Amino acid sequence: MKIFTVAARRFYQLPRQHRIALASTSLIVAAALMWQPSVVHSPSYGSRSESEQRREVPLLSEELLSLSEQNSEPLGVVLDPEDPDFQVPKDELEQQLDQATDVAHSHKVSSGETLGEIFTQYALPISDMYKLIEADKSIQFLRVGQSIGWSLDEEGRIGELSIERSAKLTDTYTLTSKGYEHKEVERTGEFKPVRLTGRVSGSFYQSARSAGLSPTQIQTLVKALQWRFDLGKEARKGDRFAITLEREFIDGKAVGQGEVKALYYMNRNQELFAMRYDDGEFYDEEGRSLNRALNRYPTQKRFRISSSFNPHRKHPVTHRVSPHNGTDFATPVGTPVVATGDGVVVKAQKHALAGNFIMIKHGREYSTRYLHLSKILVKVGQKVRMGDKIALSGNTGRSTGPHLHYELLKYGRAVNAMKVPLPQAEPVPNKTRTDYRKLANRERQNLLAVMPG
Structure with missing residues (x-):
């Protein structure tokens, strides 16, 4: 009995996968031992008795895992994620963003993270990751702080993926009929602020689209203000807004959609301002985070x-x-x-x-x-x-x-x-907060100057 006790203790010290494999094998072997086909013995050869031929193998309860x-x-x-009981209720604005095909998602690389871990974190298709590696092996080399962005097609595959290697260099991967196509894009243009303005006449989404904003930029605005003002439920006809985008210009022509840098929203009851800091997060004019942790x-x-x-x-x-x-x-x-x-x-x-x-x-x-x-x-x-x-x-x-x-x-x-x-919900660091407030006040005045009357 002591042997069985020691064996059981050793069993539970094994890694989980080993315990599963061992338990499965034990059950199969036990079933095979308990099943014996009928055998015809010749009396002349002195066969053993039936009790000698067959014996029971008792199983410990610990083995029945x-x-x-x-x-x-x-x-x-x-658990089916499409089960209505498990669905996150969505309002009109969220449904409109879901229907947009070019909404991008992003992730900032943390210490020790690998490409495989990031794909697993976001339940992205592992098969797509291997195809991306086939297109460019350097995609696996990630550094802390680099930003990865991607968008999914209607079938849930990665349609586009980008890795911002530096302020000037970005790796892009686009899904084509022949697989993923890799390009190294170098920013050589001049970055200038572009300001877009609008007035809410129907839904905020449609009004923002009419003002020239892309679905990804709208999602950025919704995320930035989500804890202070619900652009889907609280936006009202007549509300006004002004947005600053940072866009790249090459030979006088704008390249790409541009990144949202600041926004000013005027509701009949309140005025809201937010500006993106160096860490990529949005803060108010005083440097307080707009996030909730x-x-x-x-x-x-x-x-x-x-x-x-x-x-x-x-x-x-x-x-x-x-x-x-x-x-x-x-x-x-x-x-x-x-x-x-x-x-x-x-x-x-x-x-x-x-x-x-x-x-x-x-x-x-x-x-x-x-x-x-x-x-x-x-x-x-x-x-x-x-x-x-x-x-x-x-x-x-x-x-x-x-x-x-x-x-x-x-x-x-x-x-x-x-x-x-x-x-996280930490404010702008103390050592740079004074400079941030000066920049925020200047940007706020610039947006107010172009705000629709």
Whole structure:
């Protein structure tokens, strides 16, 4: 008995993949040993008795392991992201941005990040990554602070991808009928501010498009003001706006769409100003961040991660893709679950697979989901702050053990909550804040001068 105890202890010290493979093999071997075909023995050769030929092999309960190992999405069962219950509610502005084909997404490279990790974080097609590498092997060489931008086509493939290597040099990759085409683009022109103005006459989206803004630029504006002013719900007919773009000019001709540098929005009840700083984030005229921060963990205490984010997870036996689009924490039933950021509860209900679950919308860029709860403590429409207790963890729905499944979504797509860069809310650094305020005041006056009357 002591041997079995030592063996069981050693078993649990093995890596997870090894335990899965060993458990699967043990079950197959045990089944083979318990099944024996009938054999005809000749008495003349002195065959052994039936009891000598066949013996039972007892299995320890520790060996009867579930292959899913307490995942919220047992292997072979995938929570359908298209299920209406899991959809993030979208208003007209978000639907219009979704329908635009040239909306770009971006990521700033952090220390130690690889191209593969970034693709996994944003659930981008790994097959596209390999094709991009085939087009240009240097795409794998990333440095901290470099900006990666991409857009997806209607089939979810990467249509265009760019890596801003420096202020002057950008690598671009475009999907063609023959594969990805790589170009090294050097900025040799002169950068000048261009100011666009407009007045809201219908929806903000259509009014901004009429003023000359692209869907990507509109999304930048929506994101910049999302915590101060909702351009989808609060914009009213007659509101006025002025935008500064930084555009490149070569031989007097503008190249590219340009980057949003500042905006001034005049609503009947308020005036809003925002300017982009050197770090790429937007701040008000005093240098205060327009962001709201998000925490990485949905519990007050740290718990062991029993299953990590892996949109390309494969079944160890069938080798079929069985995505795990969240992070599982090994929390006992009744563990307090907290909101990871300020937001509004948009879902609080039961589901056959997810059990009791909550969805919170954080501005227009992020949303979070909390699954398999034992008790829900909030209601739909309720506003929550970062750190508010919203539920108790549990084991409801399609779950193989007590745990909390947590998901972070960026523009409706699941990303790795444990690795993806999260928004911060720090002001402009003290040493440069005075200079920032001078620049902001000057830019504010320039926008006011061109604002529609």
